[in-house]
Amino acid sequence: MIVDSALYRNGRRSEAAEDLSVALDEARTTGDAFLWLGVFEPTEEEFDHVSRKFALHPLAVEDALKAHQRPKLEVYDDSLFVVLKPVVYEAAADTVTAGELMVFVGDSFVVTVRHGEGAALSAVRHRLEQDPEVLRHGPTAVLYAISDSVVDHYIDVAAELQTDLEELETEVFAPGSADTKNTASRIYTAKRQLLEFRRATGPLLQPMERLAFGNVPFVDEYARPFFRDVADHLTRANESVEGLDRLLSDALSAYLAQVGVRQNDDMxxxxxxxxxxxxxxxxxxxxxxxxxxxxxxxxxxxxxxxxxxxxxxxxxxxxxxxxxxxx
CATH class of the missing domain: 1.20.58 (Methane Monooxygenase Hydroxylase; Chain G, domain 1)
Structure with a gap:
């Protein structure tokens, strides 16, 4: 269940004690340290131990275990709960798969709960460990790095979908495209993939704007410009999704018009x-x-x-x- 657990003191990694309570107490005592615990698809029994040690809110724990949540930001007395939906583009099948990533942020800890293979955080953790100056800012830096990584990947996936759409447009306007059902099937499949993508990007904008412009507990004020940058990137991703959706609708309309013209010619x-x-x-x-x-x-x-x-x-x-x- 626990993928990685480390204590970061003054931006440097050190191994945390096996007892989570001891590790958390150590982080709180020193004042310049925090504990980052990574968890992958825990069961209710497995995560109960973690939730009790970190005093996580029961409603947030329930959301983290059940998954299938919309991106959101919830503020509780002892922690901040953020839900992200990383996406993965599979080029071989031209499909978009969304995972789920829950982040608990407290005064001296970060707990990340992953669901799905598309939410791996090893690269984010490694990149942060190479930059101690960023890690010195504590749990806020981890939340920013995770959000930034997820949103930047949205833009990459949008570029891949744009390439697929260009291929679809070429196919739609190719001679004889109205004579095959495969074109319509590909358009509808692309619409479904885009809908899955939109479910990940659309609802996330409000939480990012709260982090960028609101007074959110457990998030340092200095981090607001960084979250504004994430919100800007997310806006770009949402605009790309909206543009792709309109182009797909136009491509479908053009294809159906070609089918109608072809049927009229046949008649x-x-x-x-x-x-x-x-x-x-x-x-x-x-x-x-x-x-x-x-x-x-x-x-x-x-x-x-x-x-x-x-x-x-x-x-x-x-x-x-x-x-x-x-x-």
Whole structure:
């Protein structure tokens, strides 16, 4: 359950005591240290030990265990609870998968709870450990680094989705695209992936703005400009998502319009050929009645003349439809 646990004193990592209470007391006693505990998909029994040691609020603990939460920011008496949804783009399948990352921030501790493989924090922790000046600012620095990493990855995923959309647009306007159902299926799949992406980026803007402009406990005032930068990046990501959604809707409309035009063309061709076939059908119907007083039946050239007239009329109608673009 516990992926990593470390005590950071004056920006430098040191191993924390195995007993969480002892490690937390040590961090609070020194004043210039904090404890960062990383947890991955804990069970209720496993996380109960952690929640009791850090005095985490029961409602926040319940959200952290059940997952499937919207991005949000909750302030409790002894801690700050932030929910983030990191996303992963799988190029092979052109899919967007969202994980969940819960961050508890207290006076001298940070507890991160991950759900899903897309929420790995090892790179963030390693980068912070290479910059002690940032880590000296305590739990606020960790919350900022995690938020910044998640939001920056949103922009990368948006760029990948933009590339996929350009390929879709090329496919939509390619000749014969209206003859296949695969194009429509890809558009609908892209819409679903974009919806999953929007669920991660959209609700997060309000929590980031609270951190950037509000007076939030357990977050140092000096960090507000940094969270404003994260909020700006998140706004860019949301604008990209909105733009991609509009372009996908336009691509779908263009595809459906092409299908409609193609169907109209097919109906005109069918109608034109039906009109051509109707002429010999009419002639065969008239002469098939076998009336004895039909004078042309006694002519030597009556049959060739009837066939010639039908062929001529068919050619005239065919030429007319061809000139009008129906054939």
């Amino acid at each position: 005109r061709k069918i109608s034109a050929w039906a009109a051509i076939v109707a002429i010999p059908t009419l002639g065969a119907g008239i002469y098939g009645m076998n009336f004895t007083n039909m004078q042309e039946l006694d002519y030597r050239w009556g049959y060739p003349m009837a066939v010639a007239v039908m062929v001529f009329l068919c050619l005239v109608i065919h030429h007319t439809f061809k000139r009008r673009g129906w054939l």
